[in-house]
Amino acid sequence: MDLFNKTSILFVCLGNICRSPAAEGILKQKAEQRRISDKLFIDSAGIGSWHVGQLPDSRMRQCGKQNGYDFSSRARQFNKKDFELFDYIIVMDEENYHDVKLRCPDRQLMQKVHYIKEYFNKYKKENIVPDPYYGDMADFQFVINLLEDACEGILNDLLTH
Numbered sequence: 279m280d281l282f283n284k285t286s287i288l289f290v291c292l293g294n295i296c297r298s299p300a301a302e303g304i305l306k307q308k309a310e311q312r313r314i315s316d317k318l319f320i321d322s323a324g325i326g327s328w329h330v331g332q333l334p335d336s337r338m339r340q341c342g343k344q345n346g347y348d349f350s351s352r353a354r355q356f357n358k359k360d361f362e363l364f365d366y367i368i369v370m371d372e373e374n375y376h377d378v379k380l381r382c383p384d385r386q387l388m389q390k391v392h393y394i395k396e397y398f399n400k401y402k403k404e405n406i407v408p409d410p411y412y413g414d415m416a417d418f419q420f421v422i423n424l425l426e427d428a429c430e431g432i433l434n435d436l437l438t439h
């Protein structure tokens with residue numbers, strides 16, 4: 279609890295145009311449905327700066343729309359201040375974890391960093407949310423399926439702790 283007494287959650291992926299903005303949009307919608315959105319501050323960021331200021335990838339937006347979501351955040355780059363601002367920093371894969379660790383100013387703060395797989399329920403056998411950037415629409419849909427599962431897990435965790 280820090281940002282205005284809210285629990286703050288940051289999703290991190292490589293580009294902040296596919297996976298993490300989708301996670302942000304899905305968690306925001308699910309939090310609203312459970313009427314706890316006023317208790318949460320939800321954001322996303324990317325390791326790289328290539329897409330800063332851009333809307334999510336058009337394929338991700340289209341796939342989101344087909345699943346009832348509006349992914350319309352603007353990409354920003356992850357930076358070390360995020361370690362202070364956020365309670366939970368949730369990464370999609372090992373590469374994200376490694377890149378976040380490289381930017382971490384204090385080892386203790388790595389306790390805030392979680393792999394998204396920790397929150398899987400239906401998809402417990404999966405280890406990562408794979409980068410769909412060079413994939414097809416089925417890959418984007420799989421990302422949404424995984425993120426929906428994880429976001430349910432995140433909310434269940436927050437509500438029971």
Ligand code: 4NP
Binds near residue numbers: 295
């Ligand atoms: P994301 O996907 O990390 O899920 O946003 C990517 C988007 C762009 C690039 C890589 C991954 N890129 O290399 O531009």
